[in-house]
Structures are given as C-alpha cells and as structure tokens.
Amino acid sequence: MKFALPSIVPGLTLLLASGPGQVYAWGMKGHEAVGFIAMKFLAPEASKFVQTSLRGSQYHSSLGLAAPWADEVRRQKGYAWTAPLHFVDAEDDPPTSCSVNPTRDCTGHGCILTAIANYTSRVVDTSLDDSERQEALKFIDHFIGDIGQPLHVEGIDRGGNGIHVTCAGRKSNLHSVYDGIIDKLLDDQYDSSVIQWVDSLVNRIKVHWITCQPGSGFIQRSVNAQTMLTLDSNSFGDDDTLNCPLVWAKESNAYDCSFVWTYDSYDDLCSDENEYYSGAVPIIESQIAKQGYRLAAWLNVLFDGETSLP
Ligand SMILES: *[C@@H]1O[C@H](CO)[C@@H](O)[C@H](O)[C@H]1NC(C)=O
Numbered sequence: 058m059k060f061a062l063p064s065i066v067p068g069l070t071l072l073l074a075s076g077p078g079q080v081y082a083w084g085m086k087g088h089e090a091v092g093f094i095a096m097k098f099l100a101p102e103a104s105k106f107v108q109t110s111l112r113g114s115q116y117h118s119s120l121g122l123a124a125p126w127a128d129e130v131r132r133q134k135g136y137a138w139t140a141p142l143h144f145v146d147a148e149d150d151p152p153t154s155c156s157v158n159p160t161r162d163c164t165g166h167g168c169i170l171t172a173i174a175n176y177t178s179r180v181v182d183t184s185l186d187d188s189e190r191q192e193a194l195k196f197i198d199h200f201i202g203d204i205g206q207p208l209h210v211e212g213i214d215r216g217g218n219g220i221h222v223t224c225a226g227r228k229s230n231l232h233s234v235y236d237g238i239i240d241k242l243l244d245d246q247y248d249s250s251v252i253q254w255v256d257s258l259v260n261r262i263k264v265h266w267i268t269c270q271p272g273s274g275f276i277q278r279s280v281n282a283q284t285m286l287t288l289d290s291n292s293f294g295d296d297d298t299l300n301c302p303l304v305w306a307k308e309s310n311a312y313d314c315s316f317v318w319t320y321d322s323y324d325d326l327c328s329d330e331n332e333y334y335s336g337a338v339p340i341i342e343s344q345i346a347k348q349g350y351r352l353a354a355w356l357n358v359l360f361d362g363e364t365s366l367p
C-alpha cells in the first residue's frame with residue numbers, strides 16, 4: 058500500500074508504539090524482530106532464565122518486547138554513558154576498504170564488542186542481583202541486534218547519521234534509511250506486523266547462520282574488565298565473548314563496502330522503484346534473522362551449555 062494507514066497490528070506492537078522519539082539503528086521494529094526470533098530458538102534453561110528475568114507486565118517474558126529498552130534509556134541522564142556501547146566506529150574507508158580493528162576502533166570506555174562481552178559475563182554472574190542480571194540480558198538482547206546493522210560498525214559521518222539522503226519522500230540520513238526500509242517493507246508485505254515478519258523470517262532461517270560458535274569454556278571464562286579496556290589482538294584470539302562479536306562486526310562492516318554506499322544521492326532510497334530499496338531488503342532481512350538466531354545460540358550456550366539449534 059502506498060499511504061500510511063493507522064497501525065492495525067494486534068496488541069503487543071500497538072502497546073509498544075508509544076512515543077515517537079528519536080530512532081536509532083534498526084529502530085524499535087528491527088530490535089523487536091531480533092528478540093522475537095530468538096524466543097523461537099531458546100533451549101530449556103535459557104528459556105527458563107528469560108521467562109523469569111523478564112516476567113511482569115512490561116516485557117511479558119519476551120526478548121522481543123525487551124529489546125528496544127537500551128535505546129530508550131540511552132536518552133536518560135543516568136544511562137548517557139551507555140550511548141557509545143551501541144556501535145563500534147570503524148575507521149575504515151568504505152566503499153574502498155572495509156575493516157574492523159578493535160585496537161584502532163574500540164577506544165575510550167569501550168564499544169559494542171566489549172559491551173557484549175561485559176554483559177555476557179554479567180548475565181550469568183550469580184553474585185549480581187536479579188535487576189542487574191535483567192539489565193545485562195536486555196543489553197545483550199539489544200546489542201546483538203545492533204551489531205548486525207552495517208552502519209553500527211562504521212565510523213564515517215557518525216555511522217552515516219551525517220549523510221543526507223531521501224527516504225519515502227522525506228529528508229533523512231543514511232543511518233536512518235535502514236529503519237525507513239524496515240517500515241516500508243512491513244507496511245508493504247507484512248500487514249505492518251513485526252510478528253508476521255518474524256514468522257516469515259523464522260521459516261527461512263538456516264543453521265549455518267551462527268558463523269561463530271562460542272566454545273564450551275566460554276561460560277566459566279568471565280571477561281576481565283582490564284582486558285576489555287586494553288584491547289589487543291591477543292584478547293580477541295582466545296576469548297569467544299570478544300571473538301564472536303568481532304566476527305559478526307566484520308560481517309556487518311563488509312556491507313559498507315559491498316552495498317551501503319551504492320546509493321545515488323538524488324534518489325529516494327525508501328521507494329520500491331529504487332534499486333537501493335530492493336537491494337537493501339534481502340540484506341536487512343538476513344541480518345535481522347541471523348542476529349535473532351545468534352542471540353538464541355548465545356543464550357543457549359550460556360544457560361544450557363550448547364547452541365541447541367535445529
Ligand atoms: C560492565 O557493565 C557494568 C554495568 O553496566 C558497568 O558498570 C561497567 O563499567 C562495565 N564494565 C566494562 C569494562 O565495560
């Protein structure tokens with residue numbers, strides 16, 4: 058459909074659609090999709106932890122509903138320090154050359170790579186209280202989504218936020234176009250429903266999307282805070298909590314060279330008559346599906362000792 062109809066999505070999504078606010082990354086729908094996909098693949102212990110940790114009326118025990126939380130709080134004073142944890146500013150040169158180099162790109166108080174490692178060790182740390190572990194779970198839920206967005210693994214113009222383009226007839230920026238494309242895709246093909254989109258993606262998911270499987274020693278090896286702040290290639294080599302996010306980051310970042318910069322600045326990038334739109338949809342769909350699947354694998358290894366995927 059061409060015009061914006063009021064959302065007729067059932068319950069949950071409407072509930073979440075409150076407050077426009079600023080959109081980040083995949084936007085709320087992309088993050089919800091990653092969480093809802095992961096819910097379909099959780100092993101028994103991981104599922105039990107998620108159900109308990111996220112119980113109550115706010116999240117209804119769902120990673121889907123809890124996934125956008127990290128974007129909501131980053132605007133609050135007490136959480137402003139978490140803003141840099143949503144990305145890694147790769148100082149590469151797309152579309153000519155793409156790379157992620159933790160020593161070069163993950164500086165200061167850390168980045169998405171160290172954040173995933175940090176919250177991975179915290180979510181299984183029984184010396185923390187329930188609310189701290191819930192917070193760790195919500196950060197993992199969110200960051201494993203963000204790391205699949207090519208512009209979250211790119212430093213140029215603040216991850217494309219400073220690059221002006223057009224989306225659905227409106228002025229936008231390259232970073233936000235990835236949101237706009239999800240909105241249009243859902244309106245056009247999935248009745249504006251994240252749930253319908255998730256069902257379709259889950260049917261298309263294949264096992265080899267995990268790419269990087271944390272080894273069995275990964276749970277015991279709590280990540281040393283000092284290691285995280287003084288990153289070198291050694292810390293990445295033998296620690297899967299750092300290594301897997303790096304593998305995923307490189308995969309996302311490679312899209313900055315193969316696709317993200319292939320737009321024509323005069324085009325409307327969110328129009329289905331445009332090649333950019335039709336090229337972006339399969340990339341976005343596979344990135345969202347993979348991150349949802351990887352999130353489930355990650356939690357399954359943490360709580361059940363193996364990926365336990367079909
Ligand atoms: C890990 O997370 C906690 C809780 O958010 C935070 O206080 C701490 O600074 C983080 N540590 C590192 C090394 O990122």
Ligand SMILES: [Zn+2]
Pocket residue numbers: 081082127128143199203
């Ligand atoms: Zn984010």
